Amino acid sequence: MHDHATAFRARLGTDLLTARKARDAQRVAVLRTLVAAIDNAGAVPVETAGDPSQPALGANDVDRRAQSTDELRDLLVADRDERRHAAEVYRDAGRDDEAGRLLAEAAITDAYLAGLGDGARDAWNTRHADRSPMTEPARFLTDRAALLPRSGRALDAAGGTGRNAIWLARHGLDTTLTDVSDEACRQAEVAATDAGVALTVERRDLGFEGLPAGRWDAVLFHHYLDLTVWRAAAHALAPGGVLLACQPTVRNLERHDRPSRRWLLEEGRLVAEVADWTGIEVVELTEAWIDEDRHEARLVVRRRPPPS
Numbered sequence: 001m002h003d004h005a006t007a008f009r010a011r012l013g014t015d016l017l018t019a020r021k022a023r024d025a026q027r028v029a030v031l032r033t034l035v036a037a038i039d040n041a042g043a044v045p046v047e048t049a050g051d052p053s054q055p056a057l058g059a060n061d062v063d064r065r066a067q068s069t070d071e072l073r074d075l076l077v078a079d080r081d082e083r084r085h086a087a088e089v090y091r092d093a094g095r096d097d098e099a100g101r102l103l104a105e106a107a108i109t110d111a112y113l114a115g116l117g118d119g120a121r122d123a124w125n126t127r128h129a130d131r132s133p134m135t136e137p138a139r140f141l142t143d144r145a146a147l148l149p150r151s152g153r154a155l156d157a158a159g160g161t162g163r164n165a166i167w168l169a170r171h172g173l174d175t176t177l178t179d180v181s182d183e184a185c186r187q188a189e190v191a192a193t194d195a196g197v198a199l200t201v202e203r204r205d206l207g208f209e210g211l212p213a214g215r216w217d218a219v220l221f222h223h224y225l226d227l228t229v230w231r232a233a234a235h236a237l238a239p240g241g242v243l244l245a246c247q248p249t250v251r252n253l254e255r256h257d258r259p260s261r262r263w264l265l266e267e268g269r270l271v272a273e274v275a276d277w278t279g280i281e282v283v284e285l286t287e288a289w290i291d292e293d294r295h296e297a298r299l300v301v302r303r304r305p306p307p308s
């Protein structure tokens with residue numbers, strides 16, 4: 001299999017397990033269909049898979065051929081469009097409830113489509129190139145300075161153009177910024193040089209490549225939603241290490257059109273998610289309107305030191 005396709009298939013498998021655990025039936029249904037479609041399309045026909053005189057292989061053992069990103073994209077587009085089409089049929093028949101369910105499922109597939117291949121990278125490159133970078137560190141971070149260690153390794157995940165990573169480096173932490181966008185990484189490097197601070201910058205698609213290796217004494221997710229990656233970061237904390245994350249919730253739509261729903265946390269979702277994380281202490285977990293007029297979930301957890 002093509003590297004990206006392998007990572008994508010693995011990601012869907014991980015998300016399927018998570019959705020099952022969370023009893024998120026709708027997501028489970030979509031992910032099962034997608035995984036099955038990818039597996040079927042990638043399976044090598046029996047006559048070319050090996051010696052036909054040999055016993056048939058189990059479903060998980062069949063040889064697979066390489067799948068290109070374009071093939072995966074076509075599969076996802078077909079799935080999404082089928083659900084949208086079925087939603088229209090239901091709506092015409094006056095079945096708005098079914099139509100709504102199908103549109104929500106189509107949105108799940110659409111979110112995966114947005115992150116496939118270079119789609120997310122291209123879109124974020126354009127956004128970062130078109131707007132002037134924010135330079136002030138987020139108050140969510142600076143207000144919690146006292147919770148952060150003054151030395152060790154920090155990760156600013158999906159750190160954009162570097163405003164928060166530069167603050168973390170100045171705080172005394174050996175800081176790495178990762179972002180999917182080449183343009184964000186380039187601007188972060190320039191900003192760090194201008195600020196005279198050392199920063200490691202890595203272009204990385206967190207959804208498909210995961211976190212950079214190693215243990216972290218501090219991890220920040222400021223406005224990047226991927227609970228699978230947040231969870232992995234909580235596991236990658238060094239003993240005593242702190243994870244800070246904040247993200248608008250769906251209630252933000254009551255006052256603002258953006259961020260779009262794909263980037264919003266369902267209310268209460270974070271509480272359920274964190275309940276599953278092991279070896280951590282929850283220092284802060286709130287959901288509220290904040291003074292910047294956003295409805296935001298805010299999380300701080302610390303990894304407990306091993307029992308002595």
Ligand SMILES: C[S@@+](CC[C@H](N)C(=O)[O-])C[C@H]1O[C@@H](n2cnc3c(N)ncnc32)[C@H](O)[C@@H]1O
Pocket residue numbers: 115120124134138157158159160161162163164178179180181184204205206207208221222223224
């Ligand atoms: C709303 S911006 C927040 C940037 C930064 N954390 C801040 O607060 O200034 C979201 C960032 O996530 C990055 N991003 C989006 N998808 C990503 C992915 N799959 N992997 C890594 N970074 C991603 C974008 O390039 C963008 O810089």
